[in-house]
Amino acid sequence: MTETISMPQPQLAAIAVEKAYRKDKHKVPVLRGIDVEVNKGEFLSIVGQSGSGKSTLMHLFGLLDTPDVGEIYLEGQQIDDLPEHARDQIRNRVFGFIFQFYHLLPELNLLENVLSPLMIRYSTWEYWKQRKKFKQDALEIIEKVGLSHRLKHRPSEMSGGEMQRAAIARALIAKPQILLADEPTGNLDSTTGKEIMDLLTNLNEQEQLTIIMVTHDNLIAAQAHRTVRLREGQIEVLGKSKSASVPA
Amino acid sequence: MYKSLLCLRYLKTRYIALASIISMTLGVATMIVVNSVMDGFSTDMRDRLRGILADVIVESNSLDGVPNTQDLKESIQRAVGKDIEGMTATVEIYAMLSVQYGSQWQSKPVTLIGIDPATKATVGPLSKYLVNTKEGSVPDWELSPEAMAYRKEWTTRAQWMVDRWNHNPPPMEDHEQVSFEEPQSEEPLPKPDFESKATPENPFNSKPQVAVKTKDFANPFDDGLEGKSFDKEEKRDPGSPLKGRVYIGYGLVSFPYEDPDTGETKMFQIVKPGDDVKISTVTAGQPPEPTHFNATVVDLFKSEMSEHDSSLVFCNLEYLQEMRGMIDPESGEKSITSIQIKLKNPEDAAMVVSKLEEALPANLFRVRTWEDKQGPLLAAVEVESAILNVLLFLIIAVAGFGILAIFFMITLEKTRDIGILKALGASSNGIMSIFLSYGLALGLVGSGVGVIVGLLFVKYINQIEKFITFVTGRKVFDQRIYYFPEIATHVEPMMVFWVAVGAMVIAVLASILPARKAARFHPVESLRYE
Numbered sequence: 078m079t080e081t082i083s084m085p086q087p088q089l090a091a092i093a094v095e096k097a098y099r100k101d102k103h104k105v106p107v108l109r110g111i112d113v114e115v116n117k118g119e120f121l122s123i124v125g126q127s128g129s130g131k132s133t134l135m136h137l138f139g140l141l142d143t144p145d146v147g148e149i150y151l152e153g154q155q156i157d158d159l160p161e162h163a164r165d166q167i168r169n170r171v172f173g174f175i176f177q178f179y180h181l182l183p184e185l186n187l188l189e190n191v192l193s194p195l196m197i198r199y200s201t202w203e204y205w206k207q208r209k210k211f212k213q214d215a216l217e218i219i220e221k222v223g224l225s226h227r228l229k230h231r232p233s234e235m236s237g238g239e240m241q242r243a244a245i246a247r248a249l250i251a252k253p254q255i256l257l258a259d260e261p262t263g264n265l266d267s268t269t270g271k272e273i274m275d276l277l278t279n280l281n282e283q284e285q286l287t288i289i290m291v292t293h294d295n296l297i298a299a300q301a302h303r304t305v306r307l308r309e310g311q312i313e314v315l316g317k318s319k320s321a322s323v324p325a
Numbered sequence: 326m327y328k329s330l331l332c333l334r335y336l337k338t339r340y341i342a343l344a345s346i347i348s349m350t351l352g353v354a355t356m357i358v359v360n361s362v363m364d365g366f367s368t369d370m371r372d373r374l375r376g377i378l379a380d381v382i383v384e385s386n387s388l389d390g391v392p393n394t395q396d397l398k399e400s401i402q403r404a405v406g407k408d409i410e411g412m413t414a415t416v417e418i419y420a421m422l423s424v425q426y427g428s429q430w431q432s433k434p435v436t437l438i439g440i441d442p443a444t445k446a447t448v449g450p451l452s453k454y455l456v457n458t459k460e461g462s463v464p465d466w467e468l469s470p471e472a473m474a475y476r477k478e479w480t481t482r483a484q485w486m487v488d489r490w491n492h493n494p495p496p497m498e499d500h501e502q503v504s505f506e507e508p509q510s511e512e513p514l515p516k517p518d519f520e521s522k523a524t525p526e527n528p529f530n531s532k533p534q535v536a537v538k539t540k541d542f543a544n545p546f547d548d549g550l551e552g553k554s555f556d557k558e559e560k561r562d563p564g565s566p567l568k569g570r571v572y573i574g575y576g577l578v579s580f581p582y583e584d585p586d587t588g589e590t591k592m593f594q595i596v597k598p599g600d601d602v603k604i605s606t607v608t609a610g611q612p613p614e615p616t617h618f619n620a621t622v623v624d625l626f627k628s629e630m631s632e633h634d635s636s637l638v639f640c641n642l643e644y645l646q647e648m649r650g651m652i653d654p655e656s657g658e659k660s661i662t663s664i665q666i667k668l669k670n671p672e673d674a675a676m677v678v679s680k681l682e683e684a685l686p687a688n689l690f691r692v693r694t695w696e697d698k699q700g701p702l703l704a705a706v707e708v709e710s711a712i713l714n715v716l717l718f719l720i721i722a723v724a725g726f727g728i729l730a731i732f733f734m735i736t737l738e739k740t741r742d743i744g745i746l747k748a749l750g751a752s753s754n755g756i757m758s759i760f761l762s763y764g765l766a767l768g769l770v771g772s773g774v775g776v777i778v779g780l781l782f783v784k785y786i787n788q789i790e791k792f793i794t795f796v797t798g799r800k801v802f803d804q805r806i807y808y809f810p811e812i813a814t815h816v817e818p819m820m821v822f823w824v825a826v827g828a829m830v831i832a833v834l835a836s837i838l839p840a841r842k843a844a845r846f847h848p849v850e851s852l853r854y855e
Contacts, residue, residue: 141748141848162752169750180745180852184334196327197751247749263395 086153088116089138089255089288094147096133107133109310110147114257118285120278122301124292129307131291132259138289139172139257140164170199173248177260179240181232187243188228191215194251211250218246222276238269245276256280258290262297274300327746328612328755334763335735336770339766343733346771348722349828353775354782356824357749357816363710364820365813370706373628376707377449377637378695379413379665379676386691388418388428389609390651390660397664397685404684405677411667413645414425416645418662420606422638423599424578426595432534433577433639442466448639455572456625457598464572465624468599476599476621484563567601569620569644575627576635598622604638608650609660618648628651631634632702721828725835728767731759732839743843766835767772768829775824784812789800 096108107130109211113122115138123131128324136142137149140156149157156167173194174180181190195211197203219225222242226237233242241261258277263268278300280286290301298304306313335342382501383401385391396416401412417558423432442464445451452458457469466736468476519749567839578596596602600622620640627634649661668677672696681692695702714817736743743756782789790812802812 090520130780136849139748141852160383165747165752167750170750174748176748180748181742182331182745184338184742186332189330193327193746194749196330197746197749199326199757201326201329 088117088152089115092148094144120281120288120301122290124298125307130310131307135291169208171254173253173256175244175258175261179244181222191246218249251272259285278298288295326757338768345727348765349427349453349771350775352721353828354779355770357753357779358782360820361814361816365815367706368815370814374629380671381666384663385845390662392660394661404680409657410669413448413665416662420442423603437638439642439661440639441642454628456627472598479565488787566621569618570641571620572621572624572626572639575625575632580812728835732836736839736843740851743846744848747848753844757840764832768832772825772828787811
């Protein structure tokens with residue numbers, strides 16, 4: 078189903094989203110009617126305790142999962158009910174993912190990991206034709222995250238901070254509209270975590286990149302423009318900005 | 326792009342998967358070796374059978390043969406003349422061959438084939454199989470100078486022995502008493518006692534009668550044709566060859582033995598060109614009566630097919646016809662039992678057979694291809710080959726199950742990677758094709774190495790056989806048992822191609838299930854997989 082949303086239009090919106098997981102024979106509700114809007118260029122943090130549903134909400138935003146009830150809108154267009162191949166393409170072209178455990182492909186080196194979204198997007202022939210440009214783009218991004226000296230290194234040969242910066246570079250190579258970061262500093266020491274946060278803040282400020290960040294650390298969350306706090310699958314507190322408006 | 330890159334990386338880093346294709350490699354190599362050996366055996370055997378038997382054989386239904394040979398040949402020419410390259414008439418009959426070694430006589434059943442070497446050479450490479458005849462030349466019934474010299478030498482010695490024996494017989498026990506004929510003026514040597522009437526007519530009956538059992542002493546100069554006018558009329562040089570001439574199967578007159586010093590199998594030969602042998606068979610006509618004659622060995626026939634080398638004796642056609650009474654005394658017309666035909670194109674054999682079957686009366690003749698004639702043997706080889714192929718293909722199928730199991734393991738191991746790829750936008754089909762191409766790559770490597778190993782094994786199979794024999798002390802390929810002196814191989818490129826393709830298809834099929842499973846992984850669950 079496709080709907081047009083009246084202006085002002087948020088870039089990404091979750092409307093009355095509910096999600097439950099089945100554990101053995103029991104249904105465990107995770108999200109119980111969530112309404113969140115994210116505007117273009119906004120840095121939104123989602124905080125909450127473990128099991129509050131913040132990662133699930135991020136997965137729903139990123140089309141890694143589908144809501145049981147409710148809808149997800151991108152630029153006013155419902156995207157959660159799209160066929161699988163269309164959702165795959167949106168994931169590749171619109172979203173950039175950063176995970177707590179970096180999730181780099183262990184068989185590929187840094188450069189290949191960074192280039193992987195482009196490899197997925199284009200056919201072999203198309204990729205081969207543009208390989209030099211892609212490589213140049215990748216080198217620039219890798220330089221931006223400060224990993225030029227690690228080009229040929231595999232993830233197992235890098236530190237946690239380096240791997241997270243590599244993951245950020247990989248998320249940026251496809252020039253995404255929205256960056257989804259799931260506990261990006263959760264596995265890093267405070268100094269490295271601060272470096273990563275500085276990097277994200279810069280990206281948001283300088284390139285107007287929309288960032289949705291899931292974290293359980295209030296200090297980290299405080300660096301965002303706005304914070305959504307989840308508690309038992311529901312929004313508890315809305316942060317600095319006003320309450321998210323539900324598209325009509 | 327990411328599919329081939331990951332597939333290549335998995336291939337380089339997942340050695341466990343490479344281990345899974347060892348059985349595939351072995352299966353492919355074994356299939357190539359077995360098929361090459363079976364094919365080599367079959368091809369070699371077919372070549373030799375065809376060389377001996379010709380493409381098409383027209384046989385009379387009776388061992389008495391058929392007269393009017395010329396008419397028969399003309400009928401054949403009319404029916405399929407344009408397809409024929411060569412044709413020869415033969416007389417084929419079962420016989421007993423007796424050869425003397427020392428004081429012992431050895432008799433063996435043989436297939437006696439009366440041939441005309443000149444026309445026989447037009448239907449098959451006869452000279453190729455004659456030990457002392459140059460390949461490509463037209464064989465004849467003349468003794469080579471060496472054989473002639475050998476014959477002169479031994480006949481002189483034997484003549485002396487006979488003379489000496491007849492004048493000074495050694496003392497014997499009664500039951501071992503031997504009866505001899507007195508040397509006659511024209512035929513100075515004792516005749517063999519094949520004929521049952523020999524004993525009652527023995528001119529030595531006037532001597533003290535002690536003959537409980539008569540023991541034949543070979544008379545090398547006698548055709549065994551007492552009463553036959555043609556032999557009585559002339560007085561021959563005892564050293565000259567007899568009228569009957571034969572090519573004898575090598576296996577009939579030679580025996581393998583293991584050299585105690587070297588351990589090698591060598592052949593011990595009891596008859597050489599220039600020697601004489603006895604042949605007993607039956608006459609044509611009703612009822613068939615025993616007949617026998619002596620013949621001089623002109624050459625040895627060695628096709629390297631033990632079955633033929635130990636059963637075939639070729640004789641001069643006219644002489645055999647004479648001995649079997651197949652020559653009409655009035656008209657001089659000669660009967661034959663079969664006509665061998667060589668075709669311009671051997672592929673036309675079936676068509677020629679059907680035409681000949683129409684042209685010739687079925688009650689008198691049977692028309693067969695050489696393949697029909699050796700049907701059971703060839704069929705046995707083909708059945709054996711088919712069964713072996715099925716069994717060996719099962720080995721590759723087992724290897725396929727190995728790949729299936731290891732692929733399931735690898736997909737589990739790669740669950741998180743699959744989640745990452747899906748998060749980055751990879752489609753389920755893309756994930757599936759990573760694992761399918763991984764299976765194909767494993768199949769390529771497995772069957773590629775298998776092909777190389779198999780072909781190398783085939784190339785050096787005889788050396789390998791010798792090595793295994795040396796290591797185990799037990800002969801793997803005993804030439805006394807098999808048809809050929811060494812393992813014959815023939816590599817059919819299409820066979821290698823299909824075996825390799827079959828192995829790759831199995832590898833891909835085995836990877837379908839794990840690949841489908843991987844494609845269906847839920848990205849969120851995959852990312853959370855520990």
